Amino acid sequence: MKDQVSDPPEINVNDLFSIEGKVALVTGGSSGIGLMIAKGYIEAGARVYITSRKKEVCERVASMLSQIGPCIAIPADIATSQGRGVLVREFKKREQKLSILVNNAGTSWGAKIEEYPDTAFQKLMALNVNAVFAMTRDLLPLLEAAGTFEDPARIINIGSMDGIRVPTTQPVPVFAYASSKAAVHHLTRTLAVDLAPRHITVNAVAPGYYESKMTDYLRRNLYDDLVAACPLGRIGKPAEMAGIAIYLASRAGAYTNGAIIPVDGGTSLA
Numbered sequence: 001m002k003d004q005v006s007d008p009p010e011i012n013v014n015d016l017f018s019i020e021g022k023v024a025l026v027t028g029g030s031s032g033i034g035l036m037i038a039k040g041y042i043e044a045g046a047r048v049y050i051t052s053r054k055k056e057v058c059e060r061v062a063s064m065l066s067q068i069g070p071c072i073a074i075p076a077d078i079a080t081s082q083g084r085g086v087l088v089r090e091f092k093k094r095e096q097k098l099s100i101l102v103n104n105a106g107t108s109w110g111a112k113i114e115e116y117p118d119t120a121f122q123k124l125m126a127l128n129v130n131a132v133f134a135m136t137r138d139l140l141p142l143l144e145a146a147g148t149f150e151d152p153a154r155i156i157n158i159g160s161m162d163g164i165r166v167p168t169t170q171p172v173p174v175f176a177y178a179s180s181k182a183a184v185h186h187l188t189r190t191l192a193v194d195l196a197p198r199h200i201t202v203n204a205v206a207p208g209y210y211e212s213k214m215t216d217y218l219r220r221n222l223y224d225d226l227v228a229a230c231p232l233g234r235i236g237k238p239a240e241m242a243g244i245a246i247y248l249a250s251r252a253g254a255y256t257n258g259a260i261i262p263v264d265g266g267t268s269l270a
Helices: 032-043 055-065 081-094 118-138 140-146 175-198 216-229 238-249
Strands: 023-027 047-051 071-073 100-103 153-158 200-207 260-263
Touching: 023 032, 032 047, 032 055, 032 100, 032 238, 047 055, 047 081, 055 071, 081 118, 100 118, 118 140, 118 175, 140 153, 140 175, 140 200, 153 175, 153 238, 175 200, 175 260, 200 238, 238 260
Parallel strands: 023 047, 023 100, 047 071, 100 153, 153 200, 200 260
Antiparallel strands: none
């Protein structure tokens, strides 16, 4: 008698990648990678809050995105505890649950080692690393309220391929930036283990080069070097950043936890 083979379970792809009705908060959501993710989430049916330090820019971008779907601006400087307090209080006035937290806000600094100031490390660690931890800690009750065994709440930290390998396509070294992003990657793993029992997953995306204010100088002056360093021979597109963020936030990504996912065309391998 031949072994019977059971039919595989049915998969509804539309439901698998749906984030319809979820509530997301994207820090640094008014420009660059944060804007790519915020726009993708809105187009996928989520209600999105964006925050950034510059009030006028944040509100203008939220107004623009609101033409697609619900987008609310809460301007705040999350590099400081006072600014984070403003953001958390204002968010709690509007929402009781948070399905998706994208810790994207960050900055960079480049200089030769002889000229590299202590303040660069202080500034970058405060925003790129400490703010990631503090935002997670301070929004934990709302994340726990949203997460379930089958559909955890999601924290998505934005790291960098520069936290995976030593940056080479740079006019000057970026010691603090690369170090801070490596710290984000390991913080992600640590949080993933700690928060999983609370029905919260934590993952990091490690982008390569995309069009943003941070990479503007490189694209204008070293574009050929950037594409030569990438096995796919190009920089990233907004849809590709939105795509990985939607995957991690959807049912398709519910069992992914503690992962550092390069989205760099293979540059970190080359």
